[in-house]
Amino acid sequence: MINEMIAECSDYDFKEILEVKRPQSWLKTVSAFANGTGGTLFFGVDDTGAVVGLDDIKSHIGKITDMIQAKIEPNPVFHIIPCKENNLTFLKVDILSGQFTPYYYYSDGNRIAYYRLGDESIQAPSYILNELILRGSGQTYDSVLTQELSSDYSFSYLKSKYLNTVNLRFNSEDFVSFGLSDGKNLSRAGLLLADTNRVRQSRIFCTRWNGVDKLSEETVINDAEISGCLLIQLDRAIDFFKANTNIKWHKERGETVYNPDYDEGAVKEALVNAIIHRDYNVLGAEVVLNIYDDRLEITSPGGMCSGKEIPSVVDKVMESKRRNPIIADLFHRLHLMNRRGSGLANITNRTNKLFDDGNNHVFYRSDNEFFVVKIENANYSVNVETINDRNETLNRNEAAVLKLIKKNSFITQNEMANALSLSRSTVIRITNKLTRNGIIQRVGANKNGYWKVIRMYL
Numbered sequence: 001m002i003n004e005m006i007a008e009c010s011d012y013d014f015k016e017i018l019e020v021k022r023p024q025s026w027l028k029t030v031s032a033f034a035n036g037t038g039g040t041l042f043f044g045v046d047d048t049g050a051v052v053g054l055d056d057i058k059s060h061i062g063k064i065t066d067m068i069q070a071k072i073e074p075n076p077v078f079h080i081i082p083c084k085e086n087n088l089t090f091l092k093v094d095i096l097s098g099q100f101t102p103y104y105y106y107s108d109g110n111r112i113a114y115y116r117l118g119d120e121s122i123q124a125p126s127y128i129l130n131e132l133i134l135r136g137s138g139q140t141y142d143s144v145l146t147q148e149l150s151s152d153y154s155f156s157y158l159k160s161k162y163l164n165t166v167n168l169r170f171n172s173e174d175f176v177s178f179g180l181s182d183g184k185n186l187s188r189a190g191l192l193l194a195d196t197n198r199v200r201q202s203r204i205f206c207t208r209w210n211g212v213d214k215l216s217e218e219t220v221i222n223d224a225e226i227s228g229c230l231l232i233q234l235d236r237a238i239d240f241f242k243a244n245t246n247i248k249w250h251k252e253r254g255e256t257v258y259n260p261d262y263d264e265g266a267v268k269e270a271l272v273n274a275i276i277h278r279d280y281n282v283l284g285a286e287v288v289l290n291i292y293d294d295r296l297e298i299t300s301p302g303g304m305c306s307g308k309e310i311p312s313v314v315d316k317v318m319e320s321k322r323r324n325p326i327i328a329d330l331f332h333r334l335h336l337m338n339r340r341g342s343g344l345a346n347i348t349n350r351t352n353k354l355f356d357d358g359n360n361h362v363f364y365r366s367d368n369e370f371f372v373v374k375i376e377n378a379n380y381s382v383n384v385e386t387i388n389d390r391n392e393t394l395n396r397n398e399a400a401v402l403k404l405i406k407k408n409s410f411i412t413q414n415e416m417a418n419a420l421s422l423s424r425s426t427v428i429r430i431t432n433k434l435t436r437n438g439i440i441q442r443v444g445a446n447k448n449g450y451w452k453v454i455r456m457y458l
Contacts, residue, residue, distance in 0.1 A: 010036075010039070010116050010118060010119065010309065011037075011038075011039045011040065012039055012040040012041070012042065013026075013029050013039070013040075013041050013042070013119070013121075014042050014045040014046060014047055014049060015041060015042065015043045015044075015045070016044070016045065016046045016047070016052055017043070017044075017054075018043050018054070018060055018063060018064065020063060020067075023067050023071060023107075024105060024107065026041060027067065027068070027071050027072060027105050028105050028112070028114045028121045028123075029041060029114070029116075029121040030068055030072055030076065030078070030093075030095055030103075030105075031072055031103050031104065031105045031112070031113060031114040031121070032114040032115050032116040032121035032122075033076075033095035033097075033116065034072070034076035034095055034096070034097065034098040034101070034103035035098065035101050035102055035103050035113060035114065035115050035116075035124070035132055036097065036115060036116045037097050037308055038094070038095055038096050038097040039094075039095055039116065040092060040093065040094050040095070041092075041093040041095065042090060042091070042092055042093075043060065043064070043090060043091040043093065044088070044089065044090030044091060045090055051085045051086060051088045051090050052088065052090075053088030053089055053090060054089060054090055054091060057082050057089050057091065060091060061080050061082070061091065064080060064091070064093060065080065071105060071106055071107060072103055072104070072105060072106070073103070073104050073106050073111065074098075074100050074103065076095055076096065076098050076103050077095075077096040077098070078093060078094060078095045078096065079093070079094045079096075080092070080093050081093075081094070098136075099136070100136050101113075101132040101133070101135050101136040102124070102129060102132035102133060102136060112124075113128075113129055113132060115128055115132075115368055116368070117367065117368055117369075118367070126281075127279060127281035127282045127283065128281075128368065130281045131279060131281050131302075140323065140324060140325055140326070141188055141279070141280050141281060141323070141324055142179075142187065142188050142189035142192070142280075142324040142325070142326040142327050143179060143187055143188070143189070143325075143326055144187065144188050145182060145185050145186070145187050145188075146185060146186050146187065146188060146190075146191055147185065148185060148186045148190075148191055148198075149184065149185060149186070150175065150181045150183075150184065150185065150186050150190065153186065153190075153191075153194040153195070153196065154194065154195045154196070155170070155193065155194055155195060155229075156195055157195055157228075157229045157231055157232050158170060158193050158195075158229060158231060161231050161334060162333075162334065165334050165335055166333065166334070175190065178326070178329065178330055178333075179326040179329075180193060180326070180330075187326065188280070189324065189326040189327050189330070192229075192230050192280070192327065193229055193230055193231065193327070193330070194229060195228065195229050195232075196228070197227060197228050197229055197230070199280065200283075201280060201282065201283050201284065201285060201286060201301075202227070202230070202233075202280065202286075203225060203226060203227045203233070203286040203287070204225075204226040204233050204236075204237045204271075204275075204286060204287045204288070204289060205223070205224075205225055205226075205286050205287070205288045205289070206223060206224045206225075206226065206237060206240040206241075206244075206288075206289040206290075206291075207220060207222070207223040207288075207289070207290050207291070208220070208221040208222040208223070208240075208244040208291045209221065209290060209291065209292050209293075210293075211292065211293055211403070212292050212293050212294050212295075212396075212399075212400040212403065212420065213292070213400065213403075213404060213419040213420060214290065214292075214419065215404070215407070215408075215419055221244070222240075222243075222244055224236070224240050226240075230275055230276075230327065231334075233275065233287075234268075234271055234272065234275060234336070237271050237287075237289055238264075238267070238268055238271065240289065241262075241264075241267055241271075241289065241291070241296070242264070244291050245260070245261040245262055245291065245296075245377075246260070246261050246379065247259070247260040247261070248260075248261075248379055259378065259379060260354070260378070260379075261377045261378060261379050261380075262296065262351070262354070262375055262377065262378065263350040263351050263353070263354045265346075265350055266346065266347045266348075266350040266351045266362075266375065267296070267298075267375065268336075269337070269343050269346055269347050269350075270298045270347050270373050270375065271287075271289070271298060272331060272336050272337050272343070273300075273337075273343050273344070273347075273373075274287045274298050274299075274300035274371070274373075275287060275300075275327075275331075276322070276323075276324055276327045276328045276331055276337065277300065277302070277305060277322065277323050277324065277328075277371070278300040278301050278302050278323070278324075278371075279300075279301050279302025279323060280301075280324070281302075282301035282302060282369075285301040285370075286301070287299070287300045287301075288300075292377075293377070293380060294376065294377050294380040294396045294400065295374055295375060295376045295377055295380075295396075296374075296375050296377070297372060297373065297374045297375075297421055298372070298373050298375075299370055299371070299372045300370065300371050301369070301370060302323065302368075302369070302370070302371065303366040303367050303368045303369060303370065303371055304321075304366050304371065305321045305322065305323040309366055309367065310344075310364045310365070310366040310371070311364065312363050312364060312365065313348065313360050313362070313363065313364070314344040314345055314347075314348055314362075314364055344364065344373075347362055347373065347375070348360065348362040351375055351376070351378075354378045355376075355378050361375065361376040361378070362374070362375050362376070365421075372421065374421055376396070380396060397420065397422060397426065397430055398430050398433070398434065400420050401416055401420070401427060401430045401431065401434070402434060402439065402440070402453070404416050404419060404420070405440060405451045405453060406453055409450040409451045409452065409453075410450045410451075411451070413427045413428055413431065431451075438454055439453070439454060440452065440453055440454060441454055
C-alpha cells in the first residue's frame with residue numbers, strides 16, 4: 001500500500017511519529033481533510049513514504065482518538081486502521097469529508113479552520129471560511145437573502161432575455177419561485193442578475209495580448225472591463241471574443257470554407273462555466289479572459305466546487321456539483337447550459353473537432369483558489385526555419401519558451417511557467433529539449449546564470 005504512494009499530496013500525509021506536545025502539526029491536517037474531500041494520515045511513515053513503524057499501537061490509537069475529539073470542533077468522522085508492512089506496524093487514519101463544516105482546530109481559546117492546498121494544510125482565508133460556513137448550514141452563496149429591496153432594482157435585460165428565449169414574460173411570481181427574491185428582499189442571485197449589479201467582484205476583465213505572454217503592458221492590443229447583470233457580462237464578453245479573434249476562409253470546390261480561431265460554442269460554454277461556478281466570496285478577484293496569439297485562457301476565482309483537483313484533460317461527462325445552483329438553474333432555463341455535467345467535455349470535444357488532428361487542445365487546471373481553462377488557437381502555427389539543410393519545427397510551447405528567452409536571457413523557469421500558464425515541470429522539459437538540440441545553452445549556475453540562444457528561429 002505505502003509502496004504505491006510516491007510522496008505526500010492533497011489526499012494523504014505522512015507522520016513519522018505522533019506529536020503529542022505539538023498536536024497542531026497533524027491536527028490541522030485533520031481539520032483540512034474534514035473541511036475538504038477527506039484524506040488519510042499515516043503515522044509511523046516518514047516523509048519519503050518509508051515505513052518506520054510505531055511501538056505500542058493500542059496507546060497511539062487511544063491518544064489519536066482523544067486528541068481529535070478534544071481539539072477538533074465539531075468532531076469529524078474518522079477511522080483508525082492498524083497496518084503492517086515489512087514486519088513494521090503503522091496506523092492509517094481515514095478522515096471523512098464532513099457535512100457540518102467548518103471543522104476547527106481548537107487550542108488556547110482560538111478556533112482555526114484549515115484547508116488543503118497541494119500537500120500542505122493552510123489556515124482558511126475569509127472567503128474559504130465563508131463558503132465552509134454556508135456549506136455547513138446547507139446554504140449556497142446565491143441563496144442568501146440580502147437587505148436590498150426588489151423594488152429598488154430593474155431587471156430589463158433578464159426579462160428581455162427570458163421573453164426572447166422562452167417566449168414567456170418574467171413576472172413577479174417568477175422572482176420568488178426561481179429564488180431571486182422572497183417577495184420583498186433580493187437574494188444574492190437576484191442582486192447578481194439585476195441591471196445594476198452592485199456586487200463589485202462580479203466583473204469580467206478581458207484583454208487581447210500581442211504575442212504569447214503578458215510580460216509587458218506594451219503588448220496589450222485591446223482590453224475591457226465588463227460589469228452589470230451576469231447575462232450582460234456574458235454577452236459582452238462574447239462580443240469582445242468575437243472582435244479580437246479571426247475567422248479565416250478559403251475556397252474549396254467552389255465553396256467557401258470558414259476556419260475560425262476557436263469554436264464559438266466552446267468559448268461561450270467556458271465563459272458560462274466561469275460565471276456560474278465562480279466563488280463570489282472571493283473579493284478582489286474577477287473572471288478573466290486573456291486572448292493571446294496562440295491560445296485563450298479563462299480564469300475564475302474558486303476551484304472545483306467539490307474541492308477536488310480537475311484532470312488536465314476532460315473529454316467525457318464528469319460528476320457535476322454546482323456552487324451557485326440558483327444562477328445555474330436560471331442559465332439552464334435560458335438554454336445557456338445543461339445539468340448533465342457535460343459542459344467541460346463539450347468544450348474539449350468541440351475544440352478538438354475544429355483541429356481534427358487526433359490531439360487534445362483544451363487543458364484545465366484548478367486548485368482551491370482558481371479554475372483555469374486554456375483553449376488553443378486552431379489557426380496558430382509556428383514558423384519553420386531551415387538550419388544546416390534540415391527542416392526543424394518547434395511546437396507552440398517550445399516556440400513560446402524560446403521567445404521569452406530571446407526577450408530576457410535572465411528569465412527563470414518559474415517566470416516562464418507563470419507567463420505561459422504551464423507547469424514548471426513542463427518548462428524544465430522544454431528547456432532540456434532545446435538544450436539537447438543545441439538551440440539554447442545555460443551559462444553559469446542555476447541561481448545566477450542566464451540563457452544563451454545558439455541557433456535562431458524565425
